Amino acid sequence: KEIIEEIKELSQLNLEDIAILAWLIDSERKNYNLESLTRFFFKEKTLSAPEDYLGQFLNLAEAIKIKVSSLSLDHIWETIEKPLLPILAQMEISGIFVNKQILKHLQEEAEKEIKVLENKIYQLAQKTFNINSYQQLAEVLFKDLQLDVSTLKKTRTGKFSTDVFELTKIKDSHSIIPLIIDYRQLEKLKTAFLDPLPQFINEKTQRIHTIWKQTGTATGRLSSEAPNLQNIPSKGEWGKKIRKAFEAAPDFSFLSLDYSQIELRIASHLSLDPKMLAAFQEDKDIHTLTASLINNIEEEKVTPAMRQLAKILNFGIIYGMGAKALSETAGISLKEARKFKEEYFHDFSGLKNYLEHSLEQAKKLGYVETLFGRKRFLPLIGSLGQIGRQEERIAMNMPIQGLAADIIKLSMIKISDFIKSQNLDDEVRLILQIHDELILEVKSAIIKEIAPQLKVIMEQVMDWEVPLKAEITIGKNWGELE
């Protein structure tokens, strides 16, 4: 501890700062602790004797500073990551209230439903087995019940896949299949959310305090762990039920602001694609447009589920999805998928050119970067085969996903400054960041007045031709935002 304090004073950096700087240099590492960083930056040496630690750490901090500035990463550090750090620390301290009784109730409800499904499955299988074991499940389906395997994909280790997509393909061949699909979903919600979440509730605060990881991704996004609050279920009846357990404090409400079609808007700005820019100038919704084209219906008839699927298609196509995957995801023929992609990039030819430009830059320089200079190195991009191809897709994705991350981080900083400047610390708190969405806890009495101001901050953060748009929703709990 003493040593750490000394390091702080001498280098003007603390351990967290060093980790973040190292992450800016090399964003794909698992680990940014001092041991592994020392090994990385002074390749031949390992940690020396304890009495040399201080000197070694100072050397490390110095080496990292030099590297940061040679890669021009100072800007992103000074303007984004450094001011963000205390904001994340405050968000951890704030936490979010979770209603234990609701969770417990849902847990029991899920358990009952799971038991019922379990028994029906055993009956149809005429034996009991562990449904959670896909090996045992595959044996029951394909040996005992003799279900047709001819259409089924194999996993990469050569076994028959039993994932939802494959099960759905054969769902009409036996009444056990739909039950297994339902079982899987409920079991997932129970084991991944309902069971563990109560454990994370802090006794003193009755709130969950996630860990916000500032060095957790290769693109600049945040991640959240213990528990991950960025993947709480949102779809369907159960998603809503679970989110309802996250409640605003008495006299407070949740305010959510989610950027509309964010990576598409960013892509239009970066590519200057005339059609895509025009679409956003006219406040069009490209996810909805894609849904209407795929389903052959009017945009007014597009359901939320259809729009969600179209979202996957839009980003999938942009980031290099193949025609085969497109056809299966969209539920269209291979021929139609090929045609859809062709027309997509014909319509958005400026986008296509931009993506190719990203690829060229990556091949030439060995890295890609965002508008703010956040970098991701791609040492294998020239190589033949699967890994080379994968890095090509990364090269197309990172400058866009990474810029989206830069943008929302800037918004967080501006919103935090706004809260401070207006002396609203007791009335407005940042609670969650979910990649392109901020959730705040705001005194109900002033929320109507605050919401549009925060919306403006988020929408004006970039000063671009293409409008950024943030959608406001408000509610007493996370499941009932309107």
Next chain:
DNA sequence: TCACGAGGCCAC
């Protein structure tokens, strides 16, 4: 008892 890969699935 623990660590790890595989398979799987939740979110953006």
Next chain:
DNA sequence: AAACGTGGCCTCGTGA
């Protein structure tokens, strides 16, 4: 599962 990408975390099976 796949020529979309970014994560975290669950269970199972296996091997120390």
